[in-house]
Amino acid sequence: MKDFISMMRRYVKPYNKNVWGSVLMNVLSAVFNIFSFTLIIPILNILFQLNKKVYTFIPWDAAMGFKEKLINNAYWYVSRYMIEHGAIVTLLALAGFMIIMTALKTGCYFGSTAVMVPLRTGIVRDMRMQIYNKILNLPLGFFSEERKGDIIARMSGDVSEVENSIAGSIDMLIKNPILIFFYIGTMVYISWKLTLFVLVFAPLMMWLMGVIGRNLRRRSTEAQMLWSDTMSQVEETLGGLRIIKAFLAEKKMSKRFSNVTNAMRRKNAHVATRQALAHPVSEFLGTVMICIVLCFGGALIIMDKSFIDAPTFIFYMVILYSVIQPIKDLAKAAYNIPKGLASMERIDRILMAGNSIKEAPYAKEIKSFEKDINFSNVNFSYDGSAQILHDINIHINKGQKIAIVGASGGGKSTLVDLLPRFYDVTSGAISIDGQNIKDLKIQSLRSLMGNVNQDPILFNDTIYNN
The missing domain is CATH 1.20.1560.10 (ABC transporter type 1, transmembrane domain)
Structure with a gap:
């Protein structure tokens, strides 16, 4: 009762x-x-x-x-x-x-x-x-x-x-x-x-x-x-x-x-x-x-x-x-x-499920992408035991085109998903223009990015909205 x-x-x-x-x-x-x-x-x-x-x-x-x-x-x-x-x-x-x-x-x-x-x-x-x-x-x-x-x-x-x-x-x-x-x-x-x-x-x-x-x-x-x-x-x-x-x-x-x-x-x-x-x-x-x-x-x-x-x-x-x-x-x-x-x-x-992707109370807006993206000693695990990414260090300048190549299940999609904070790194840091992405507002961070998926998805809506 x-x-x-x-x-x-x-x-x-x-x-x-x-x-x-x-x-x-x-x-x-x-x-x-x-x-x-x-x-x-x-x-x-x-x-x-x-x-x-x-x-x-x-x-x-x-x-x-x-x-x-x-x-x-x-x-x-x-x-x-x-x-x-x-x-x-x-x-x-x-x-x-x-x-x-x-x-x-x-x-x-x-x-x-x-x-x-x-x-x-x-x-x-x-x-x-x-x-x-x-x-x-x-x-x-x-x-x-x-x-x-x-x-x-x-x-x-x-x-x-x-x-x-x-x-x-x-x-x-x-x-x-x-x-x-x-x-x-x-x-x-x-x-x-x-x-x-x-x-x-x-x-x-x-x-x-x-x-x-x-x-x-x-x-x-x-x-x-x-x-x-x-x-x-x-x-x-x-x-x-x-x-x-x-x-x-x-x-x-x-x-x-x-x-x-x-x-x-x-x-x-x-x-x-x-x-x-x-x-x-x-x-x-x-x-x-x-x-x-x-x-x-x-x-x-x-x-x-x-x-x-x-x-x-x-x-x-x-x-x-x-x-x-x-x-x-x-x-x-x-x-x-x-x-x-x-x-x-x-x-x-x-x-009642908790959200592990939390926005810091002091999070700042980011209006544009100006210089570079840095992955510094990034480690990631989905369940805390099996390590998916280990000590990743990548520096990407604005305008630079890169391709991430590897075997299926090697962590390519996971690496990309860390940038818009679909997941958070287990350790290490990712920064844009010198700012840790955890210090940025999630909405403004994701607004900087485009996303083309591997599998095409059509929503039950108009062509314009899709």
């Missing part, structure tokens, strides 16, 4: 208005729903003629409990309306009022969902932009250690998982606690003793839910890692298709891909099975709890030992049944969130 709250702080802050709008709509929805259910009591009394008591109006400032005054005066208004207009008209009026309350409830319910759509889509957009901008700013060394397919998988599959699992659960995490709070508050108001009996079973239900979802996050992480392996192999295949065909390796590559996809299928099946348990388990436990309360409260009414009358008990059971659905939705969100957090961990490996 701590990781989820931390993620929400990072991404939800720009959408605080949407969150508070959803809270308001859900509070109104809960209130209208409870009012509509309250009308069950007078409707049952009219249909079955259960209440023979004659009510008189009690002033609202009378010295007695508000609950007693509210119930008494509500019955008085209904009984007076029945005397003036008849039982059938009163029944129709109560039913019409119930329809109005339900319409208001469903309207607020729709509003609470609609107001969260910009938040859900906005979080996903912000996350993708963060990843993309981070990729643009990371040094080339990061991509030599990470597979391209893995990075693509995190930006596509993992972000989609966060959208489906976490962003899709935010609405439920706002709505359902509000509904549960109002419903349980109403139950306590009707009969705190009966509610205390109900709450005895709540810890057992929560414990069983926790047992099912305990290892869901770990399995989800493993499934997403296998998805990365799949994307990496697709990327390798597209890049090396000529070699695969030349060496007749189609069957070998197909078998390798089949092994990865089958492993991912098995992991996803485990995760999906765990998730599928959420609804039936919560449904079963909720029904068991309702049956226990029904038997307990019904027995008290039959024996004339109940704290409340029969119509109020039916109203109580309706509210109790209503609280089951928010609990089920909350359980569903609790199962979904670990999947999203597993994907978020993989996304954070990119977002």
Whole structure:
């Protein structure tokens, strides 16, 4: 839960208005729903003629409990309306009022969902932009250690998982606690003793839910890692298709891909099975709890030992049944969130990656190249162990044309990549016009240079922009 709250702080802050709008709509929805259910009591009394008591109006400032005054005066208004207009008209009026309350409830319910759509889509957009901008700013060394397919998988599959699992659960995490709070508050108001009996079973239900979802996050992480392996192999295949065909390796590559996809299928099946348990388990436990309360409260009414009358008990059971659905939705969100957090961990490996190419706080602008370039005792290693360049010393004057010739893998491209600081030297120094390139602003340094790559790259853009 701590990781989820931390993620929400990072991404939800720009959408605080949407969150508070959803809270308001859900509070109104809960209130209208409870009012509509309250009308069950007078409707049952009219249909079955259960209440023979004659009510008189009690002033609202009378010295007695508000609950007693509210119930008494509500019955008085209904009984007076029945005397003036008849039982059938009163029944129709109560039913019409119930329809109005339900319409208001469903309207607020729709509003609470609609107001969260910009938040859900906005979080996903912000996350993708963060990843993309981070990729643009990371040094080339990061991509030599990470597979391209893995990075693509995190930006596509993992972000989609966060959208489906976490962003899709935010609405439920706002709505359902509000509904549960109002419903349980109403139950306590009707009969705190009966509610205390109900709450005895709540810890057992929560414990069983926790047992099912305990290892869901770990399995989800493993499934997403296998998805990365799949994307990496697709990327390798597209890049090396000529070699695969030349060496007749189609069957070998197909078998390798089949092994990865089958492993991912098995992991996803485990995760999906765990998730599928959420609804039936919560449904079963909720029904068991309702049956226990029904038997307990019904027995008290039959024996004339109940704290409340029969119509109020039916109203109580309706509210109790209503609280089951928010609990089920909350359980569903609790199962979904670990999947999203597993994907978020993989996304954070990119977002939290450090940049070894750092600009000095005193870095200076360089406007032009005037004299020479010097490589002085330059050494370089990618991983700190295998030395790629050793004690390189080169002096290049402005206007001089040079060619670097050597065997494949000898370090020619690496040597050139050190000049624009795609990588930093392990030791030694590179200078332009006597200034160490580490003392120059990276943007101004790279603006001095042109770059013609070995492999032509066309971006999906206009000819002009390419």
